């Protein structure tokens with residue numbers, strides 16, 4: 001696997017229950033709204049805890065800080081600003097904490113019969129004691145694609161500026177996978193819908209958790225087949241073909257979009 005491919009998560013081992021040995025210390029990721037603040041102790045022992053996994057010898061916990069309280073006094077970070085400031089592993093742990101706490105907050109009652117749920121022992125699931133329905137954490141798969149055209153040094157990549165972008169930069173195309181759709185089908189459909197192009201030879205590249213609020217980004221490469229760029233104005237402000245030696249402003253280093261672009265740059 002190339003070095004620039006997404007980090008394997010060996011620095012962090014996700015677990016549902018704490019191991020019975022090898023714990024050196026505990027760390028508590030307090031989830032304040034959707035922000036995070038890490039502390040060596042839970043601020044209030046009454047607050048719900050969710051075990052996240054082990055980072056080396058450190059047992060990592062998510063703490064559900066009740067609405068309206070802020071033990072960090074405004075010092076908690078939102079995941080967007082934490083992204084790029086924290087290491088990739090710490091960011092993945094923070095994202096896991098926010099997603100699991102938010103899932104528990106929004107699954108306190110059974111969606112089928114309305115009975116209060118309980119945490120299912122040994123499983124990452126909320127269980128209904130009346131009808132036995134299980135609710136697992138939600139993940140919304142989203143694909144992100146780097147489309148290329150041509151060969152060798154003259155090869156170009158399609159980069160687009162989305163209407164939602166916070167910074168004036170150009171990135172890969174992305175979109176959610178729909179029910180009943182394959183990932184490859186989603187890539188072909190999204191490229192067609194967003195910029196009016198047909199692509200082929202869709203290849204999986206790598207993935208990245210994206211906790212906004214519960215996506216999993218699946219990276220693909222695809223090759224241009226036909227068509228002229230026609231942007232969907234509800235999604236894309238501008239899209240252009242770029243050569244490796246004339247790139248616009250692109251996303252920051254630890255995003256999968258940037259890793260896809262960097263892999264393409266090295267490839268040339």
Ligand SMILES: [Zn+2]
Pocket residue numbers: 110111112113114115128129130131132133
């Ligand atoms: Zn039920």
